[in-house]
Structures are given as C-alpha cells and as structure tokens.
Amino acid sequence: MQTKIPPPTRFFIAIILILVLACNFPATALFGGSPTNPAPQEVVQTATLFSGEPNNPVIVHTITPDTDPAAGAPFVYDCENTGSAPEKQASGCDRYDPYTVERPFKRDMSFYIIDMDIEKYSVFIDDNFVYVSIYTMGTNPNNEIGINFCVELDLNGDGFAKYIICATPLYQQDWTTNGVEVAEDTNHDTGGLSSGLSDAPLDDEKFDGYDNKIFGPGIIEGGPDMAWARYKMTGNQAIVEIAFKKELAGTSFLLGVLADAGNKDFGDYYLNDRYTEEEAGSPQKNEIYYPIKELNLFDNACRTPINYNANGFEPMLCPTEEPPPKVKNTPTTEETPCPVPSSCTGLYFTWDYEDCDCTYNPPDLK
Ligand SMILES: [Ca+2]
Numbered sequence: 170m171q172t173k174i175p176p177p178t179r180f181f182i183a184i185i186l187i188l189v190l191a192c193n194f195p196a197t198a199l200f201g202g203s204p205t206n207p208a209p210q211e212v213v214q215t216a217t218l219f220s221g222e223p224n225n226p227v228i229v230h231t232i233t234p235d236t237d238p239a240a241g242a243p244f245v246y247d248c249e250n251t252g253s254a255p256e257k258q259a260s261g262c263d264r265y266d267p268y269t270v271e272r273p274f275k276r277d278m279s280f281y282i283i284d285m286d287i288e289k290y291s292v293f294i295d296d297n298f299v300y301v302s303i304y305t306m307g308t309n310p311n312n313e314i315g316i317n318f319c320v321e322l323d324l325n326g327d328g329f330a331k332y333i334i335c336a337t338p339l340y341q342q343d344w345t346t347n348g349v350e351v352a353e354d355t356n357h358d359t360g361g362l363s364s365g366l367s368d369a370p371l372d373d374e375k376f377d378g379y380d381n382k383i384f385g386p387g388i389i390e391g392g393p394d395m396a397w398a399r400y401k402m403t404g405n406q407a408i409v410e411i412a413f414k415k416e417l418a419g420t421s422f423l424l425g426v427l428a429d430a431g432n433k434d435f436g437d438y439y440l441n442d443r444y445t446e447e448e449a450g451s452p453q454k455n456e457i458y459y460p461i462k463e464l465n466l467f468d469n470a471c472r473t474p475i476n477y478n479a480n481g482f483e484p485m486l487c488p489t490e491e492p493p494p495k496v497k498n499t500p501t502t503e504e505t506p507c508p509v510p511s512s513c514t515g516l517y518f519t520w521d522y523e524d525c526d527c528t529y530n531p532p533d534l535k
Pocket residue numbers: 247248262269270271272287468469470
C-alpha cells in the first residue's frame with residue numbers, strides 16, 4: 170500500500186533538497202573529477218610568463234635558440250665502441266679516477282647501446298645561448314631504453330660541477346623546453362669528498378649531488394627560456410643539441426657532457442662516488458673488475474675549458490693537444506750559410522763554404 174505524504178512534510182523535504190544541492194555546487198566547481206567537469210590545470214603564478222585561458226596556461230617564450238647556429242669548434246672527442254663492442258668491451262677511455270667513463274653497455278656487457286655512445290661534442294656561444302652539440306654513434310636518441318643527455322658546468326675549475334642541464338626523451342627536431350631540466354648543487358658536494366677521486370661508498374643522506382631543481386616542468390625559477398633541446402641528423406649520426414642561457418654559466422667555466430640510460434638520478438652524481446670500483450665493474454677485459462656491474466648504461470666525456478685559462482690540473486680536464494713541433498729555421502737554397510768574410514778576399518785566399526774556413530795559398534816564388 171502506498172503511503173501518502175502530507176503537504177507540509179513534502180514542502181519540508183523540498184527545502185532540504187534545495188539546500189543540499191546548493192551546498193554541493195561549489196564543491197564540484199572547485200575540485201572537479203567528473204568527465205564532464207574536469208579538474209583545472211595548475212596555474213603558475215607568474216602572470217607575465219603565461220597567456221591563454223586561465224585553466225590552460227601557455228608558456229610564452231621571450232627568446233628562442235637560433236635554428237641554425239654556427240658549428241662549434243674544435244671538437245672534443247670521446248671514445249666510441251663500434252669496433253670493440255662485438256668483443257664485449259669498451260675501446261678505452263674508461264677511468265674511474267678521474268671520473269671519465271665509457272659504459273654505453275648494459276650490466277655484464279650484455280648489450281651495446283650505440284644510441285647513447287658519445288663520439289664527440291662541440292660548443293658554440295652566441296649573444297644569448299651556449300649551444301652544446303653531442304654527436305652520438307647511433308641514429309635514434311629516442312631509443313626505447315630512454316637516454317638522458319646532459320651538460321655539466323664547473324664554474325671555477327675545482328672539479329665540483331655547479332649546474333647540470335639534462336635533456337630527456339622524447340627528443341624533437343625543433344627546439345623545445347619540454348623535458349629539459351636544470352639543477353644546481355647548493356652545498357658543493359657533486360664530487361663527494363674529492364672531485365678527482367672516487368669516495369665510494371658515500372652517504373646518500375649527507376651527499377645529495379645536484380640538489381635544487383631550478384628549471385623543469387612547473388619550475389621556471391630562472392625564467393621560461395633557460396634551457397632547450399632538440400636533435401638533428403648528419404649522415405648516419407644523431408646529434409643531440411642542448412642550448413642554455415649564457416647567464417647560467419657566466420663568462421668562464423669548464424663544460425662536460427654525459428649520456429645516462431641507467432641511474433638517471435642527478436641527485437646521485439657523480440656516480441663514481443656511489444659505487445666502489447669493484448661494485449661498478451669495468452668494461453675493459455684486462456681489468457680485474459670486468460665486466461661492468463652497478464655502473465652501467467653511462468658514458469661521459471672530459472671537460473673542456475670555455476674562456477678559462479686551465480692550469481692542467483683541473484679534474485676531468487681534457488688532455489691538451491701536443492703543440493705543433495717547432496719548425497727549424499733552415500736556410501733557403503738562395504741563402505748562403507757561410508758568407509765570405511772580407512778578410513778572406515783576395516787573389517790567394519780560398520773560402521771553404523762547408524767548413525766556413527778560410528785558406529791562404531800564397532804562390533811559390535822560388
Ligand atoms: Ca666516455
């Protein structure tokens with residue numbers, strides 16, 4: 170049997186329903202969560218850097234790297250391993266102290282990742298940006314293993330890098346800030362206790378490597394244009410290019426590059442301070458710790474001075490090239506090595522051009 174609700178009770182229920190709906194409405198608008206009413210996106214507070222709808226911020230770049238910067242010179246070379254990889258070893262360049270390693274291989278040398286093998290790099294600077302071109306031996310920087318390419322900046326030559334700029338997949342052929350991060354070391358410990366040597370095992374709690382991210386998704390402490398990346402092809406080589414604002418490095422610094430498809434946590438850099446040499450293993454068959462173990466899928470290259478007068482003792486500094494041999498100032502064929510002195514002139518004097526000697530041969534008057 171259906172129960173009838175008296176009119177005063179119906180009115181009271183209607184009032185209750187209106188109040189419940191009114192209370193729920195603002196909650197839905199603020200927190201969203203339904204397919205027809207999605208949650209608003211994060212809005213970054215710096216209004217001058219963004220335009221567009223309030224819920225769909227667009228980063229406005231005030232300056233973009235040159236699409237066709239001049240080629241950097243000279244090249245800084247690293248080892249490449251296309252020849253030695255079939256033998257399951259690196260071609261050289263792997264030094265634990267100082268920290269310049271050659272490990273574009275998986276643990277136990279089971280796979281060689283050609284796309285992360287750095288062959289060389291170059292640096293070019295224009296009015297606004299420093300451009301670093303990293304030449305890999307492969308053709309696909311977007312290898313599914315996931316390769317980060319980074320630049321480290323040592324501002325005073327003590328071997329402790331201050332900044333790192335890291336580009337991450339997916340790499341695109343146009344300059345983009347997507348996937349590019351910049352971090353600084355605020356407490357001078359990227360090199361652990363000593364920048365030139367392994368200090369493993371370091372305490373992860375006390376030594377935090379690059380510890381303050383200043384550019385990346387949602388972080389634009391240094392402005393919206395601080396660091397960019399792209400890749401391009403030349404012949405059968407992919408070149409990953411990283412551009413960062415000149416202000417970051419200042420006028421004088423040392424610069425190195427790395428490729429990381431293993432650890433990828435720059436709070437742990439430098440990695441030779443996290444693993445002992447025995448734990449890390451070695452990519453060289455003639456080393457006792459062969460094959461590589463914990464420190465794998467990592468390649469870095471020596472550091473090159475930029476407007477910096479290196480004294481040769483900076484950790485990880487690239488070896489300077491032998492100066493060209495001095496050319497002897499040999500006389501030309503037109504020149505006479507032993508010109509005849511005035512004292513050796515006359516009817517009875519003979520000048521020996523080879524011995525530079527004067528002989529007097531007076532006539533026999535008998
Ligand atoms: Ca290397």
